[in-house]
Amino acid sequence: MGMRLFFSAGDPSGDLHASNLIRSLKQMAPECVARGFGGPRMAQAGLDQDFDLTQLAVVGITEVLPKLRDFFRLADDAEACFARGDVDAVVLVDFPGFNWHIAKRAKKYGLPVYYYLPPQIWAWGSWRVEKMRRWVDHVLCNLPFEEEWFTSHGVSATFVGHPFFDVVADSSLDQRFMKRWGTDERLQVAVLPGSRNHEVHRLWPLQLQIVRQLAVRFPDVEFLVAALKDSHAQWCREQMSSEDQHLPIQIFTGKTSEIIELADCALMKSGSVSLEMMARHTPAAVMYHVNQVTYFLAKMLVRCKSASLPNLIADETIMPEFLSHGSLRSRSARNSVLQATEEMSRLIGDPVYRKQQESRLVRLASEVAQPGASHRAASWIASQFSVVPMRKAA
Numbered sequence: 001m002g003m004r005l006f007f008s009a010g011d012p013s014g015d016l017h018a019s020n021l022i023r024s025l026k027q028m029a030p031e032c033v034a035r036g037f038g039g040p041r042m043a044q045a046g047l048d049q050d051f052d053l054t055q056l057a058v059v060g061i062t063e064v065l066p067k068l069r070d071f072f073r074l075a076d077d078a079e080a081c082f083a084r085g086d087v088d089a090v091v092l093v094d095f096p097g098f099n100w101h102i103a104k105r106a107k108k109y110g111l112p113v114y115y116y117l118p119p120q121i122w123a124w125g126s127w128r129v130e131k132m133r134r135w136v137d138h139v140l141c142n143l144p145f146e147e148e149w150f151t152s153h154g155v156s157a158t159f160v161g162h163p164f165f166d167v168v169a170d171s172s173l174d175q176r177f178m179k180r181w182g183t184d185e186r187l188q189v190a191v192l193p194g195s196r197n198h199e200v201h202r203l204w205p206l207q208l209q210i211v212r213q214l215a216v217r218f219p220d221v222e223f224l225v226a227a228l229k230d231s232h233a234q235w236c237r238e239q240m241s242s243e244d245q246h247l248p249i250q251i252f253t254g255k256t257s258e259i260i261e262l263a264d265c266a267l268m269k270s271g272s273v274s275l276e277m278m279a280r281h282t283p284a285a286v287m288y289h290v291n292q293v294t295y296f297l298a299k300m301l302v303r304c305k306s307a308s309l310p311n312l313i314a315d316e317t318i319m320p321e322f323l324s325h326g327s328l329r330s331r332s333a334r335n336s337v338l339q340a341t342e343e344m345s346r347l348i349g350d351p352v353y354r355k356q357q358e359s360r361l362v363r364l365a366s367e368v369a370q371p372g373a374s375h376r377a378a379s380w381i382a383s384q385f386s387v388v389p390m391r392k393a394a
Helices: 012-028 040-045 061-084 096-108 126-135 146-152 164-170 175-181 197-217 230-238 256-262 273-279 292-301 309-314 331-349 351-368 373-383
Strands: 004-009 033-038 048-052 089-093 113-116 138-141 157-159 188-192 222-227 249-253 265-269 284-290 321-325
Touching: 004 012, 004 061, 004 096, 012 033, 012 040, 012 089, 012 113, 012 164, 012 373, 033 040, 033 061, 040 048, 048 061, 061 096, 089 096, 096 113, 096 126, 138 146, 138 373, 146 157, 164 273, 164 373, 175 256, 188 197, 188 256, 197 222, 197 230, 197 265, 197 284, 197 331, 222 230, 222 256, 230 249, 256 273, 265 273, 265 331, 273 284, 273 309, 273 351, 284 331, 309 351, 321 331, 331 351
Parallel strands: 004 033, 004 089, 033 048, 089 113, 113 138, 138 157, 188 222, 188 265, 222 249, 265 284, 284 321
Antiparallel strands: none
16 A cells, blocks of 8 residues: 555644644655645645645634635545545544545545544534544544543544644744843733734734733833734734834744743633643633624534633643633623733732742643654554654654
8 A cells, every 4th residue: 555645734733733744754654645735834844735725724604604615626626636546545634624525525435534633522513523433534632631532432543642742842943033032121921813814803903902901000011922924913013003103012923932932921812822832831811702603603512611722631720711702892802801901910910820820831731741743643644554664753
């Protein structure tokens, strides 16, 4: 059997983690061929990219609907690849709404399907486990409790760890940036508005309100904003009024890890980057804002009490969360801003509390933040093709 793999990853984080998986696979088996849907990082790692799926990364029913035609066209393209016999197996990475269609079409042609970074169906929409049983041959789990959950529901699964810890362990921080912006003279607060356009557009206006209030209460604090793209950074700047230009806000692109490492605490969006917060022991308050439709659907479907992975892993609130919904001027949004401002004020103004939160993250990280997920996942996939790993991925 060959080792021609079709990848499908649509989120920026999935693009990052799939790229490391591809590198590990190619180090173990240089003859491995990877093609399919991914992002720029996967292309750099050696993916023969059929389409940059990260361009279509959206969350929520109302955001998905306008892009349905694009998604179905891509699913048709993938099925044509499967029908021609161009690949030997399919590797799905997160992005479940679309990847269910890829899995279903792959099984029509008898292709084995492996799910890396599986959807959190234990948290909401647990009926989707039937799709896992029907269309996915094996799940490569990333959270400690997932393997037992999947296997108890009749899905073959193996715990490999979370690849975010590989990113933290392997990342080389920009030392010039660290030296330029590192300081012991004042507290620094990281602000993470998100990695998708709609996240930034929803969260940054709320975060900016909070920063304005904190800057008045704590005039010596500096705010370091971590934007993923230049377009995000520019949009954030454009939302700032003439009065805001005097605030101690610095906006950077591509320096998320450095900013998390430098910061004493953080105001962040919900997402897997919370694992990097945990690994770097940076206390944080978590915000997320959704439209009204998504909010009411979530109330009916979500079965877990937290959205942040460190809180789920610890089964307690280590990073307080503040959810809002509706318009950015809704009562929900105002309350979220008020509550998050108070939490950030406590993190900034109470060093004992901040140290307590940091210590809780240190303990949790020591238990679960183990690197090597990319290598373990690649080893498992390679073993399905009788490939003996050449060496451990660097």
